[in-house]
Amino acid sequence: MDRRLLIILYPFNIRKFDIERYEIIQLQNYFRVEIxxxxxxxxxxxxxxxxxxxxxxxxxxxxxxxxxWKNYILKKKDKNKKISAINFxxxxxxxxxxxxxxxKKCKIxxxxxxxxxxxxxxxxxxxxxxxxxxxxxxKNFFFSTKYVFxxxxxxxxxxxxxxxxxxxxxxxxxxxxxxxxxxxxxxKKSKIYIVNGNTTDYSKYLRIKNIKKIIKDSNYGVFLAAAxxxxxxxxxxxxxxxxxxxxxxxxxxRFFTDLEKINKIKIVIALHPKSxxxxxxxxxxxxxxxxxxxxxxxxxxxFVVTFASTSLSYALLFKKxxxxxxxxxxxxxxxxx
Amino acid sequence: xxxxxxxxxLIGGKLININDYSLDQIDINQNKISIKNYNRYIKNYIKxxxxxxxxxxxINSLL
Numbered sequence: 001m002d003r004r005l006l007i008i009l010y011p012f013n014i015r016k017f018d019i020e021r022y023e024i025i026q027l028q029n030y031f032r033v034e035i036x037x038x039x040x041x042x043x044x045x046x047x048x049x050x051x052x053x054x055x056x057x058x059x060x061x062x063x064x065x066x067x068x069w070k071n072y073i074l075k076k077k078d079k080n081k082k083i084s085a086i087n088f089x090x091x092x093x094x095x096x097x098x099x100x101x102x103x104k105k106c107k108i109x110x111x112x113x114x115x116x117x118x119x120x121x122x123x124x125x126x127x128x129x130x131x132x133x134x135x136x137x138x139k140n141f142f143f144s145t146k147y148v149f150x151x152x153x154x155x156x157x158x159x160x161x162x163x164x165x166x167x168x169x170x171x172x173x174x175x176x177x178x179x180x181x182x183x184x185x186x187x188k189k190s191k192i193y194i195v196n197g198n199t200t201d202y203s204k205y206l207r208i209k210n211i212k213k214i215i216k217d218s219n220y221g222v223f224l225a226a227a228x229x230x231x232x233x234x235x236x237x238x239x240x241x242x243x244x245x246x247x248x249x250x251x252x253x254r255f256f257t258d259l260e261k262i263n264k265i266k267i268v269i270a271l272h273p274k275s276x277x278x279x280x281x282x283x284x285x286x287x288x289x290x291x292x293x294x295x296x297x298x299x300x301x302x303f304v305v306t307f308a309s310t311s312l313s314y315a316l317l318f319k320k321x322x323x324x325x326x327x328x329x330x331x332x333x334x335x336x337x
Numbered sequence: 338x339x340x341x342x343x344x345x346x347l348i349g350g351k352l353i354n355i356n357d358y359s360l361d362q363i364d365i366n367q368n369k370i371s372i373k374n375y376n377r378y379i380k381n382y383i384k385x386x387x388x389x390x391x392x393x394x395x396i397n398s399l400l
Contacts, residue, residue, distance in 0.1 A: 004400060023393035030397040084400050111396065119347060119382050127346050128339075136339045175399060177392065180382040195399060196385035203391040221365075255355040255363075263365045303365050308340045312348075313383045316375045321368040322350025324341040328357060 004082040006031035007108075009089050009099065013039050014060060017273040017292060021200040022086075023207070031084075035060045036069065041095050066098050077106055084109040087173060091161045092154065100171055114187070115179035117199035117310035123182045201313045204295060211299050214290065218300040219265045223256065224309035227274035229283050249283040251327055256285065256305075259323075265302055270294040270311065349374045 006027060010018070014037055019025065027033050040062060063069040076083060085108050089096040103110050121127075128136070141148055165171060176187055177197035187194055198206065229249060256267040269281055269289040277291045290297055298304060298314040305323045306312050315322060345352040349371040353362060361367065390398075 006400070023391060026391070026393040027396065030393075031400075086396070109400065111399065117382065119343070119378075121343065124343070124347060127343050140339075177395065179385055180380075181385065182381040195395060197392055197395055198384045199382070200392070202379075202383045203393075206389060207391040207393075251355045255353070255358075258358075258360060259363050262360050262363055265365075303368065306341075308344055312344070313379070316348070316379055316383070319370055319372065319375060321365060321370050322345075322348065323353055323363065323368070324345040324350055325353045325355045326341055327355050 002081075003030070003032050004084060005076065005080045006033050007083065007085040008033065008035045009085055009087045010035055010037045011039065011042050011089050011096070013037060013062075015273065019057065020292070021204065022088075023203065026207070033059055037062055038069075038089070038095070038099070040064050041066065042089070042093060066095055066102075069099065070102055073102065073106060073108075077108075084111065086111050086113065088113065090158075091171065092157045093161070097161055097165065097171065101169065104170060109175075110173040111175045111177060111195075112173040112192075113177045113197070114183060115177065115197055115199045116183075117179070117201055117313060118308065119182070123185070199310070199313060201295070201311060202317070205314065205317055208295065212296050213300055214293055214296045215268065215300065218302065220297075220301055221259060221263070221265055221267050221303045221305060222294075222297045222301045223252075223267055223269050223284075223287075224294060224298075224304060224306040224311045224315075225269050225272050225275065225289075226307055226309065227272040248327070252325075253283075253285045255325065256287065259305070263302070267305070268297060270297050272309075347374070348378055 008022065008024065014035055024033055024035070035057070037060065041064065061072070063072070083106075085103055087100065087103075087110050089099060091097060091100070100110070162171070172190065172192050174193065175195050176190075176192045177195045178184060178187060179197045179199045179202065184194065197203075259265075260267055267287055269284060269287055270293060271277070271289045271291045273292065275289075275291075278289050280286045281289045294309075294311040295314050298311070298320060299318050301320060303321045303323065304312065304315040305325065306315075307325060312322070314320075342352060349369075351362060351368050
């Protein structure tokens with residue numbers, strides 16, 4: 001029997017990590033999967049940040065123009081009766097809107113995914129009171145002006161492309177896979193067919209039956225690291241963090257040394273997918289780093305340290321205690337480029 | 338900084354200022370977990386209902 005063609009629409013270069021977290025290998029058991037990525041069209045300025053640990057699978061196709069992609073889809077449409085698409089594109093520019101409209105025109109079933117894995121302020125309004133909210137907003141404005149400006153631009157774009165354009169053209173997916181009860185309300189009025197789903201981390205937790213023990217004894221704490229050093233999502237905002245390497249990591253290193261001393265354990269690092277693969281991290285006291293092993297590390301650890309990693313969900317699932325951290329001496333100074 | 342405070346209030350655990358803390362604050366024996374908060378967070382942000390299938394199975398059953 002001819003299997004359905006499933007196209008994954010992806011905005012960036014696709015990494016091995018993305019192939020794993022979006023379960024593309026597993027999807028291939030049911031579908032003929034093709035990954036279409038639009039890095040060159042949609043975000044050419046981010047190219048330098050998405051070049052590590054890329055997947056080299058032969059079902060990945062890069063497109064240099066929307067016209068090229070449309071011709072490709074029309075040819076596929078002639079040969080395949082059943083085509084569906086999973087969409088990871090953001091609705092924040094004309095090209096991505098053009099792609100989504102073409103899918104509609106070709107009557108290709110589209111599934112969108114909404115599973116951020118972390119809470120957003122707007123669905124937990126009671127956490128900060130009115131005064132705190134204003135305090136943080138003003139502080140953010142003065143310390144992170146460029147970030148606030150760039151973020152506002154994105155929010156305006158999203159509003160225009162999603163809410164405003166939706167009044168005139170139908171950009172809605174056929175299905176949306178949503179993870180988390182709190183996010184239901186965001187889509188209830190949209191009349192999109194909502195599918196009960198999971199975050200990528202929780203899906204991995206369900207998928208992996210035997211979680212390997214990768215450190216023999218369980219006498220360790222795990223630091224769920226953010227992207228870095230010399231890299232941060234702030235780069236997306238055309239900003240950079242100054243003094244990050246020295247001040248930030250030396251403060252963390254001291255903190256880990258104290259944690260190890262007081263609790264008589266060692267700290268190991270679960271590296272961020274955007275970080276460089278390194279066995280020993282010179283910027284964190286030569287502590288051992290593990291790439292793509294957060295689930296395994298957290299399962300057997302004593303506690304977890306994080307700023308705000310989505311992988312904290314593993315700690316919740318395995319009922320581990322947390323240390324969240326902040327820092328005051330180092331003001332996160334986000335300089336204008 | 339605001340976001341880690343937000344998460345700590347939502348989930349529990351200890352919030353440490355890594356530039357100014359006392360050693361007893363970082364003793365793991367003093368760091369108790371709140372199962373109620375944990376389960377609420379899992380329900381609200383990680384999974385949906387009693388679904389026990391990974392996403393690829395959900396997508397397969399959909400198409």
